[in-house]
Amino acid sequence: xxxxxxxxxxxxxxxxxxxxxxxxYTNSMFDYFLWYKKYPAEGPTFLISISSIKDKNEDGRFTxxxxxxxxxxxxHIVPSQPGDSAVYFCAALLNSGNTPLVFGKGTxxxxxx
Amino acid sequence: DVKVxxxxxxxxxxxxxxxFLECVQDMDHENMxxxxxxxxLGLRLIYFSYDVKMxxxxxxxxxxxxxxxxxxxxxLILESASTNQTSxxxxxxxxxxxxxxxxxxxxxxxx
Numbered sequence: 678x679x680x681x682x683x684x685x686x687x688x689x690x691x692x693x694x695x696x697x698x699x700x701x702y703t704n705s706m707f708d709y710f711l712w713y714k715k716y717p718a719e720g721p722t723f724l725i726s727i728s729s730i731k732d733k734n735e736d737g738r739f740t741x742x743x744x745x746x747x748x749x750x751x752x753h754i755v756p757s758q759p760g761d762s763a764v765y766f767c768a769a770l771l772n773s774g775n776t777p778l779v780f781g782k783g784t785x786x787x788x789x790x
Numbered sequence: 791d792v793k794v795x796x797x798x799x800x801x802x803x804x805x806x807x808x809x810f811l812e813c814v815q816d817m818d819h820e821n822m823x824x825x826x827x828x829x830x831l832g833l834r835l836i837y838f839s840y841d842v843k844m845x846x847x848x849x850x851x852x853x854x855x856x857x858x859x860x861x862x863x864x865x866l867i868l869e870s871a872s873t874n875q876t877s878x879x880x881x882x883x884x885x886x887x888x889x890x891x892x893x894x895x896x897x898x899x900x901x
């Protein structure tokens with residue numbers, strides 16, 4: 678039973694356009710969300726996060742939006758660059774204390790020049 | 791900068807062999823994790839540890855064991871490697887429960 682779902686396995690976007698990666702979750706006890714980026718043959722690297730008390734967090738070209746009522750978050754990348762091509766993982770954390778992150782299956786983003 | 795290192799980037803083993811994957815972090819992190827990544831399945835948690843000599847099963851612990859004798863080192867052991875354990879193995883560490891720092895991964899092939 679997947680608690681964190683990334684329903685699009687892949688996404689292609691033209692360079693300069695906006696990339697929108699989506700993530701849905703089922704557990705209303707999640708209170709912190711993170712996005713990781715992974716290049717082939719490398720470990721994932723942390724990209725951006727958001728607490729459940731916020732609905733938006735911005736860092737340069739990356740913005741994460743959280744809609745708690747819909748149990749949905751999205752990562753916006755604008756403008757998209759070829760170097761953004763990677764697999765993006767959404768992850769969520771329960772507020773109950775010592776529990777690991779719960780990861781989605783990832784979305785492969787391809788930014789076409 | 792946090793550094794998480796894994797003993798091998800690429801490893802080839804034969805079915806039935808005992809395999810050790812080592813992970814070391816240099817930031818005095820309490821928490822360490824082992825994942826495997828497979829196409830279409832994302833990151834799946836195998837085992838984790840919140841303290842020395844402590845271990846907890848993740849989502850897919852079958853066929854694996856772990857060892858944490860020192861705070862900085864977390865080892866994943868495949869007692870008898872099988873072909874379905876061919877995968878990318880990723881180690882991570884964290885200070886709190888939130889952001890995890892990942893190592894570069896070990897691509898294991900079991901023949």
